[in-house]
Amino acid sequence: MSHHSSLFDSYSIRRVRPPKNKIGTSAKHDSAITHVMGTATYVDDITKPQGTLHLAVGKSSHAHARILGMDLSAVREADGVVDVLSFKDLPAQTDIGAVFDGEPLMVNDITEYVGQTLFVVVATSHRAAKKAATKAVVEYEPLPAVLSIDKALEQELFVRPSHFMKRGDAATALESAPIRIEGHIHMRGQEHFYLEGQVSYVVPCDDGGLEVYTSSQHPSEVQQLVAEVTDLPFHAVNTVVRRMGGGFGGKETQAAAWACLCGIVAKRHNAPVSMRLDRQDDMVVTGKRHEFANRYEVGLDESGRILGVDMQLAGLCGYAPDLSDAIVDRAMFHCDNAYYYPAARVAGHRCKTHTVSNTAYRGFGGPQGLMTAEYMMDHIAYTLGQDPLQVRLANLYQDGQSTHYGQTIEHFDLANIMTKLAADCDYDKRRQQIIAANKQAAAEGSDKRLGLALTPVKFGISFTVQTLNQAGALVHVYTDGSIHLNHGGTEMGQGLYIKIAQIVANEFDVDLDTVKVSATRTDKVPNTSPTAASSGTDINGKAAQNACLSIKARIVEFAAEHFEVSQEDIRFEQNHVYIGDKETLTFAEMIQLSYQNRISLSSTGYYKTPKIFYDRSKA
Ligand code: QUE
Secondary structure (H helix, E strand, O other), rough: OOOOOOOOOOOOOOOOOOOOOOOOOOOOOOOOHHHHHHHOHHHHHHHOOOOOOEEEEEEEOOOOEEEEEEEEEHHHHOOOOOEEEHHHHHOOOOOOOOOOOOOOOOOOEEEEOOEEEEEEEEEEEEEHHHHHHHEEEEEEEEEEOOOHHHHHHHHEEEEEEEEEEOOOOHHHHHHHHOEEEEEEEOOOOOOOOOOOOEEEEEEEEEOOOOOEEEEEOOOOHHHHHHHHHOOOOOOHEEEEEEOOOOOOOOOOOHHHHHHHHHHHHHHHHHHEEEEEHHHHHHHHHHHOOOOOEEEEEEEEEEOOEEEEEEEEEEEEEEEEOOOOHHEEEEEEHHHOOOOOOOEEEEEEEEEEEEOOOOOOOOOOOHHHHHHHHHHHHHHHHHHHOOOHHHHHHHHEEOOEEOOOOEOOOOOOOOHHHHHHHHHHOOOHHHHHHHHHHEEEEEEOOOOOOOOOOOOOOOOOOOOOOOOOOOOEEEEEEEOOOOOOEEOOOOOOOOOOOHHHHHHHHHHHHHHHHHHEOOOOOOOOOOOOOOOOOOOOHHHHHHHHHHHHHHHHHHHHHHHHHHHOOOOEEEEEEOOEEOOOOOOOEEHHHHHHHHHHHHOEEEEEEEEOOOOOOOOOOOO
16 A cells, blocks of 8 residues: 555554454543633633624513613713623514523513513623623513412412323222322422533624534534524524533523524624633523422322322423423423323423523423422331332333333343342341331431432433434545544533544544544534434534444455455454455545545445434323
């Protein structure tokens, strides 16, 4: 071979060794060094040209009020201010609701939460914009505000219709049960506290399009919404996400508003536009984990086995739907946690309140559902004077049973796992010790108690909305044997990029550093799903693997013909390609040879999760 490359020179020595950082080994994060050095570039770190404009929002100070008037003259006259926009200046679509309408980019008439955007200041610096925004004089006519789940339930104020899941006749099961108990559990919300706040930077292109840099878990949605609010076709907007400083669900839908505002102003002024939320603003104006107030009534036999359950789950959604339909659905899917409810009725309510719209947050309603089941288990145990672990074991699913939404339980190993864990950790002995210690503490008048719990979790990974369970990838192999990888998943510190690079390296059996990970871009892989629902590695990894398999198949077909061997004799192993026992090429040599012979070395890959659906109309 005449091919020489500095990067791969060492490989042309035919020293066979296992590839570095294979799947199953712990490769370091692709940005570990730059994270530590502080040189990893986040959106706000991008060097921006002179003339870049900066945005700040004017925020509502009322939870629910009619805007009678806004005097923005002092804002306009403030230092560094270039422009001020309010609702009437929006050029195209005004609503950015992710799934359902209800999230105006700016308030038109009625504000529905403290912090809602009333107007946007365009200035020559971030500080100038922020300072000017405080100078508005806004006249409000306060309206009654609903701020709690109870009030919303009472007034039947919902952002979406309630949804119900049923199995058998729960009412009859409860009526005829020898033991009946009821209870409730209230779980509060939670701030995401991603390390990097919401941020966006939009650069206009010479063809009228927009290049959007954002910290988003859902680049395709940002692309689509920016296009819709600026009246551009989707192809004219490209979203780039190299990394986020944490997301935790808080950047799934709620990164879009800032990108949209930047996009509108970038187009209006034909200038690059930057916007970031300072922490104190970010915490006020973005949604959090859903607060839930859940009730249950459960019928039992004398042994503590559940005969029927009636549950009501109510999530505090805030003023708009956002992802609340799917979040309350997931709470409903998990309200059995790992337990069989022979008869069940589950109601899920999406309470509308005059607060910021709550959003995806790690677990996506699942924790709020399954906590209800766990709380109920303890309630049953304490009522019957049984060990909580025994109550849990007695009510666990068994293979072949089905859930209250009709999914057959398969591969259910929890009973074995829990029994083994209980034995391994000396559960019974420790339980006795704790009971004795707590008795003594009580006798001594101490308020200190010890506790012990062994708790199972059944969690449904993947999107509950079937469509979203698909992914795409793009893999290029260059003629030096180096590999470029792109896919629809986003990196937020969790290590997705390096994991998918490992999948690609594994498919060709080459060193991990042969594969370069690249920023997620909507012009490379289109129509992507959010990186969410515990599915990022699975779906994007399979898509990337499928791209590799296409390229490999072409190489194998070519090599078999070229070397006159059968396709089965060609193996990608240990940075080499073996042509039976005839010939051994380095991976780079094989790639070079394929190129010389006009074999395409680039492929898209696609994957859709099999066997997954929910018919919501039948619940
Ligand atoms: C976790 C999830 C889901 C999710 C986000 C998560 C999920 C789901 C959706 C969803 C539904 C409809 C949409 C959309 C997202 O998001 O199950 O954009 O239009 O269905 O973090 O489990």
